[in-house]
Amino acid sequence: xxxxxxxxxxxxxxxxxxxxxxxxxxxxxxxxxxxxxxxxxxxxxxxxxxxxxxxxxxxxxxxxxxxxxxxxxxxxxxxxxxxxxxxxxxxxxxxxxxxxxxxxxxxxxxxxxxxxxxxxxxxxxxxxxxxxxxxxxxxxxxxxxxxxxxxxxxxxxxxxxxxxxxxxxxxxxxxxxxxxxxxxxxxxxxxxxxxxxxxxxxxxxxxxxxxxxxxxxxxxxxxxxxxxxxxxxxxxxxxxxxxxxxxxxxxxxxxxxxxxxxxxxxxxxxxxxxxxxxxxxxxxxxxxxxxxxxxxxxxxxxxxxxxxxxxxxxxxxxxxxxxxxxxxxxxxxxxxxxxxxxxxxxxxxxxxxxxxxxxxxxxxxxxxxxxxxxxxxxxxxxxxxxxxxxxxxxxxxxxxxxxxxxxxxxxxxxxxxxxxxxxxxxxxxxxxxxxxxxxxxxxxxxxxxxxxxxxxxxxxxxxxxxxxxxxxxxxxxxxxxxxxxxxxxxxxxxxxxxxxxxxxx
Amino acid sequence: xxxxxxxxxxxxxxxxxxxxxxxxxxxxxxxxxxxxxxxxxxxxxxxxxxxxxxxxxxxxxxxxxxxxxxxxxxxxxxxxxxxxxxxxxxxxxxxxxxxxxxxxxxxxxxxxxxxxxxxxxxxxxxxxxxxxxxxxxxxxxxxxxxxx
Numbered sequence: 138x139x140x141x142x143x144x145x146x147x148x149x150x151x152x153x154x155x156x157x158x159x160x161x162x163x164x165x166x167x168x169x170x171x172x173x174x175x176x177x178x179x180x181x182x183x184x185x186x187x188x189x190x191x192x193x194x195x196x197x198x199x200x201x202x203x204x205x206x207x208x209x210x211x212x213x214x215x216x217x218x219x220x221x222x223x224x225x226x227x228x229x230x231x232x233x234x235x236x237x238x239x240x241x242x243x244x245x246x247x248x249x250x251x252x253x254x255x256x257x258x259x260x261x262x263x264x265x266x267x268x269x270x271x272x273x274x275x276x277x278x279x280x281x282x283x284x285x286x287x288x289x290x291x292x293x294x295x296x297x298x299x300x301x302x303x304x305x306x307x308x309x310x311x312x313x314x315x316x317x318x319x320x321x322x323x324x325x326x327x328x329x330x331x332x333x334x335x336x337x338x339x340x341x342x343x344x345x346x347x348x349x350x351x352x353x354x355x356x357x358x359x360x361x362x363x364x365x366x367x368x369x370x371x372x373x374x375x376x377x378x379x380x381x382x383x384x385x386x387x388x389x390x391x392x393x394x395x396x397x398x399x400x401x402x403x404x405x406x407x408x409x410x411x412x413x414x415x416x417x418x419x420x421x422x423x424x425x426x427x428x429x430x431x432x433x434x435x436x437x438x439x440x441x442x443x444x445x446x447x448x449x450x451x452x453x454x455x456x457x458x459x460x461x462x463x464x465x466x467x468x469x470x471x472x473x474x475x476x477x478x479x480x481x482x483x484x485x486x487x488x489x490x491x492x493x494x495x496x497x498x499x500x501x502x503x504x505x506x507x508x509x510x511x512x513x514x515x516x517x518x519x520x521x522x523x524x525x526x527x528x529x530x531x532x533x534x535x536x537x538x539x540x541x542x543x544x545x546x547x548x549x550x551x552x553x554x555x556x557x558x559x560x561x562x563x564x565x566x567x568x569x570x571x572x573x574x575x576x577x578x579x580x581x582x583x584x585x586x587x588x589x590x591x592x593x594x595x596x597x598x599x600x601x602x603x604x605x606x607x608x609x610x611x612x613x614x615x616x617x618x619x620x621x622x623x624x625x626x627x628x629x630x631x632x633x634x635x636x637x638x639x640x641x642x
Numbered sequence: 643x644x645x646x647x648x649x650x651x652x653x654x655x656x657x658x659x660x661x662x663x664x665x666x667x668x669x670x671x672x673x674x675x676x677x678x679x680x681x682x683x684x685x686x687x688x689x690x691x692x693x694x695x696x697x698x699x700x701x702x703x704x705x706x707x708x709x710x711x712x713x714x715x716x717x718x719x720x721x722x723x724x725x726x727x728x729x730x731x732x733x734x735x736x737x738x739x740x741x742x743x744x745x746x747x748x749x750x751x752x753x754x755x756x757x758x759x760x761x762x763x764x765x766x767x768x769x770x771x772x773x774x775x776x777x778x779x780x781x782x783x784x785x786x787x788x789x790x
Contacts, residue, residue, distance in 0.1 A: 310695035
């Protein structure tokens with residue numbers, strides 16, 4: 138009942154004309170970002186943060202817009218999977234398997250429509266899941282003390298590489314690099330200058346927005362130049378849509394299963410949208426069995442991964458909103474937005490910023506309907522923009538990143554910093570060191586240190602407080618499992634995903 | 643397959659870790675005496691973690707990804723220089739001119755014909771400038787184009 142009350146409060150916020158408008162803009166931009174290969178959701182949201190800032194939007198409006206972008210990107214990812222056989226973002230990889238064959242058979246429009254409906258179902262189910270689960274988890278999280286939080290942060294880092302991650306040591310290293318960068322600047326509780334080397338610009342620390350935009354946007358540009366992918370690839374033409382009700386109804390069970398599974402994968406640490414879409418696809422293949430023709434353009438093979446990854450992306454908001462610990466790159470970037478709006482993420486947000494949290498949740502529901510409408514009749518618009526070759530697109534995106542960063546502080550120093558982060562990000566990616574933990578380290582570093590300090594003050598300098606309660610022991614155990622599991626299960630899962638992909642090529 | 647990258651990076655990060663740890667030991671004692679967790683504790687932990695990861699990378703390196711060689715390397719260099727020059731000239735030349743130059747160069751080097759490339763730079767520069775200065779009331783520098 139209480140939840141319903143808050144939800145109606147949330148709708149009150151989400152349905153304000155200004156918020157509706159920004160949600161629509163966000164949905165549109167998000168779909169675009171998702172559709173463009175090489176402009177992943179994390180990257181896209183990162184570029185928009187400085188703009189949301191300089192626009193002087195209200196916190197809830199800014200967050201609603203960016204959440205809409207996030208949801209939209211998950212929709213958009215499928216467009217390039219289906220038409221180009223290149224996933225617009227990583228989770229959309231599984232959509233290539235049946236989407237591209239469908240498009241080649243002259244059923245591109247049907248594939249796009251089915252995947253939009255499946256995305257809608259997945260998102261809807263997961264958002265309902267979010268509404269039910271988030272308040273419970275937030276209430277539970279209120280019992281966390283500083284020691285538990287410290288363990289939780291460690292868990293977040295340990296599981297961030299995901300079960301499919303390649304080398305957990307590299308994830309850990311990336312996290313350490315991020316945390317180290319976060320210690321630069323004046324120490325908040327003692328005023329000690331740390332690693333500032335007398336440079337005035339470093340006194341306030343490294344602005345993580347600059348770091349995020351540099352790491353994602355600039356390094357992406359460099360990768361495109363290296364791969365000489367400027368001209369883009371040939372795209373399949375979209376035929377006029379002929380979809381029967383029976384066909385839509387036939388994917389309903391698939392979408393529902395996909396949404397539920399995806400949601401679970403999204404909530405769990407270390408699983409994420411990529412695994413969500415993979416699991417739903419494989420499971421669907423098992424359930425349908427010989428009756429299906431998966432890999433050769435089965436509509437259910439399009440619906441399953443799409444509902445799965447949209448479900449997972451809404452699910453991933455649960456730990457981000459309730460615990461302040463994001464489970465994926467894009468939610469990490471959304472968290473960056475919250476932190477820079479001076480909102481402390483975590484369980485208290487549900488009581489202190491109820492209108493904001495519930496406004497965002499309601500906006501997810503509203504946005505989902507907008508996205509469905511945008512993605513079925515207007516899919517042609519996105520296809521048009523998708524045909525702009527990257528050689529024009531990426532430089533323009535880079536310019537938008539420049540303008541965004543410049544307009545925050547009007548200082549060119551920040552721009553050099555951004556370029557440096559871009560080159561650094563390029564090198565890290567070359568070494569297979571993931572960038573998301575670096576960003577998470579930058580974001581969570583101050584909170585993590587603060588919690589460590591509080592824990593030690595409570596225990597009067599006794600380190601064992603960090604693993605003294607059953608809850609914190611549990612969190613440490615999950616963290617250890619999260620680090621070890623990829624070593625054991627990772628290679629098997631990765632091989633299967635690769636095998637599934639090669640099967641269609 | 644060579645495994646240089648991880649080893650070299652591991653060595654570099656090991657040096658960083660040592661320097662970082664040493665830096666943490668040099669912090670002045672905060673006003674009011676030291677506590678169980680001072681400003682140096684967290685960095686020290688991080689230094690140790692980074693050192694362990696670096697050692698792991700040195701001992702068990704992954705196979706290398708190839709670095710760009712020859713022309714591609716030069717192209718990457720051009721792109722980075724273009725970005726730095728963009729930042730450098732943004733204020734003196736103004737947003738529109740510097741955007742035309744920088745974005746044009748990037749488009750051109752990525753494969754567009756020079757005319758189309760610089761035209762893209764010019765048009766996108768003007769559009770963003772107008773949008774920001776008049777639409778959002780966030781003035782961008784006009785530089786050389788400023789009247790007076």
